[in-house]
Amino acid sequence: MYYGIDLGTTNSVISYGIEIASKDFFELQTITNQHGDVYTPSVIFFDEGEEPLVGKFALESYKSEPFKTVRWVKRKMGIDYNYKFGDREYNPQVMSAFILNELKSYAEKGNIEDSIDKVVITVPADFDNSAKQATIDAARIAGFSEVHLIPEPNAAILNYIYKTVERNEINEYFSIQEKYMLVFDLGGGTFDLSLSAISVNEEGQLLTRVITSSGNKYLGGINFDNDLLIYVLKKAMKLYPKDIEPINELLIAAEEGSEDEDILNALAQLLRDCEACKEYLSQNKKRTISFFSHQRKPYKVEINKSEFERLLKPYLTKIEECVEDVLKQAMDSIVNFGGWDRLEGVLLVGGSTHIPAIRDYCKETFETELIIGQEVYTSVSRGAAIYASILYGKNAFIKEYNTVVPHDFYIRNNKNYYSIFEKGTTTKQKNLNYEIPFALDTKAPIEIIQKYYNETGDEIDVLLQTINYSHPFMFTGDTLEMNFELNEDLIMSVTAREDCIDDYVEVLIENKSRLTEDEINFEKSKIFDGDE
Structure with missing residues (x-):
């Protein structure tokens, strides 16, 4: 069984996929919680002397005791922030872990397996590196041992493909020639816009690749x-x-x-x-x-x-900026992509796409079919379960799933920037010889940053990692050989070694976003042991 979770700003959902060998088919199911609902409110309620309450009853408590209630924690992921209740403090990773553990617990109760250890969790396509890492850390705190991520609009596309397979309509929708699908994902807290190409190879297997994406972490x-x-x-x-x-x-x-x-x-x-x-x-x-x-x-x-x-007009302006960004990148990336008339359809995802003004905007802007009713609240978690099966080589109907670099990554030295990865490109591995610049202190740390934005829309540098190095015979002009990689979760990592002298150089890479194993175990104790 392959599990996928949509860890949403307002609601969260867990689904699973299972191979049915006798029918040569892959079946998807969304798991209902103890109230019979497919989604669980992403809300945590703290009452003195009691275990934290997650979900429906926590949301009901919000009206009467908001000071004991946490909502919208997803917007805090990757940020240095603490929630305080009594003499205890909880970071956003732990708050998300409470939600994830709730989903894990009720899924395991109806599960034929003893426990659920592996999971794919969806994140906004426009999440920064730190927020993605915080999501993985939250899942590990919740008790998952192996965690992967997939951008939410990409998961929605996988579910859309699955629906065509389920209806036995592959050849009606797709062919050897690529068809372009746009995902318009407006949820409770975030907005994503993603353009994908879908085709069928000669063996009848489906291929999908992300061309470009844009979005706003603070719009929903x-x-x-x-x-x-x-x-x-x-x-x-x-x-x-x-x-x-x-x-x-x-x-x-x-x-x-x-x-x-x-x-x-x-x-x-x-x-x-x-x-x-x-x-x-x-x-x-x-x-x-x-x-x-x-x-x-x-x-x-x-x-x-x-x-x-x-009241929606200022937000439609922000959405329009993302639309123009995706269109420009598409026209730069695809030969003869002259505009939205090349789209096969626009897939609407997220609860906020129910708003008539949002749908009217999509109709007027894209002038193509709006695909509505494709499990608006569950398609993302179902797509995550499909991706889990792809990761483990057990998906028969999707041969390839490819992504692009989601943001610009740089080495920063004072006010100078050296490009590592460029947004929208497909290269996710790079070797770079970094020449130590002239400075009074040649041991000044190397900073790895991601270009991002804050809540007001201003561009900011997100510091991901610092590389500290030391050797008594390293001087200005010596080089460090560095290897950068974006993994399958689109999280960047870096390794480094000195390449100029035949001697050991101490290189310390400090990751600003990832929790250590000790920190994860410590935070886990707040959920499972109640010990600080």
Whole structure:
């Protein structure tokens, strides 16, 4: 059995694939939790003296005790951040491990095997190196021994291919000539756009390759909910001028944060109402939001569909930037790719693609078939299970799956940058002779960085690794031979040795994102032993 997990910002799902030799077929199933649901809310609730609660009941507790509840931990992955509850601190890896362990536990209860040790977990295509490594560390803390990753839109494509095989429609959809499919993945917390090519070889086996991708780690349904909450409060101030002061207190807390429990409770309840309003407006023209302030005064604010859609406009602009980025890269990479008219279809993935304004944007922009209803909430975990079978050479219908470099990687020396890997290329291994530059200190560490962006969209350098070296006879102009590699999880690693003198050189490579074995065991004890 091959397991795949969609570790989502708002919800998480686990699926498995199994070979049925007698039928020469590969079957996929999504596992339901103890409540009979295919997805589990990615929420953790902490109550003093009790084991952390994960899932549906944790989400219900959020409305009344948000200060004891953790949501949207996926946005913190790869960041130096700690959640504090009482005298305990938990990093994002441990919080994600609580969610993963919950999925692992209920999957094992209905599993014919004793335990689930191997898993493929999906991550946003635009996740940085540190966030990917943090996801692997979280899975190891949760008890998985072998972990691999796959970008979420790539997993969705694999599931789409599987559906054509299941319906025995391969030849109707694919041929020796490559067909281009675009995945538009807008979920609760992240956005990905990925272009893939799919073809069939002479033996009838399917080949798929990623051409390019773009996205935004900080764009998703959470943003829409928060903006709607702020809009509701501002509208309430106009409707209830006598209560401007208490409503404004809520507004300030929503924009800047607060430690007042009454204010947090009021905002949490209002946020849940805004989440429900967003979903309701996907099918209806208006909805009235009723809420209480922290002073227990009731208010009612009516929100219509056009008001909500106006709130989406800044995000559609950001989406358009990603669309233009992918189109430019596609036109640079594919001969005669003149525009979106070359697409066979656009596969919509993620809960936020249910929003009519999002679908309208896709129809107007891509002017091609929108593929809707391909298991919007489960296709990603199912694709991860398919990828698990590919990794272990047990998938009969997909012969090849190839990816590209997701971001630009460099060596940084002061303000100078030396390219290692370029975004959108297929080369994932490189040897480089690095000449030690002239400096007062020739032993200054070499920094390996990834070009990325912060929450406001500004370009930043993410420091991945530092290479420290020392030898009494190393001088300016000597060289270090370095080997860089992007593995199958698209995580970069580096090895180095001195190549100029016939002697041992001490080279210490410090990985800024990966937890050590001791750190993993220590964090694991917080889940399984309760010991710090």
